[in-house]
Amino acid sequence: MGLNFIQYIWQNRMEEVMHQLKTTNDPLKDIILKVGYMDTPNFIRKFKKETGYTPGQYRKMFSQSDSIGLEPNLEDE
Secondary structure, X not given: OOOOHHHHHHHHHHHHHHHHHHHOOXXXXXXXXXXXXXXXXXXXXXXXXXXXXXXXXXXXXXXXXXXXXXXXXXXXX
């Protein structure tokens, strides 16, 4: 089943916010405004409902996995 216009816009915004959270250190409010969402608290609620994480938790998960080396160590194999 296809997405309606509102769902399509939300999905694109979510994908872009998730990408920005992973790849930049820009403040969350700036990222949310860049994707065209004006209500930061509401966006955070919707983001958490959809992903299970707040945007801050989501960003921290990815920055931690990059910095503590959770990738497999190929030298041990």
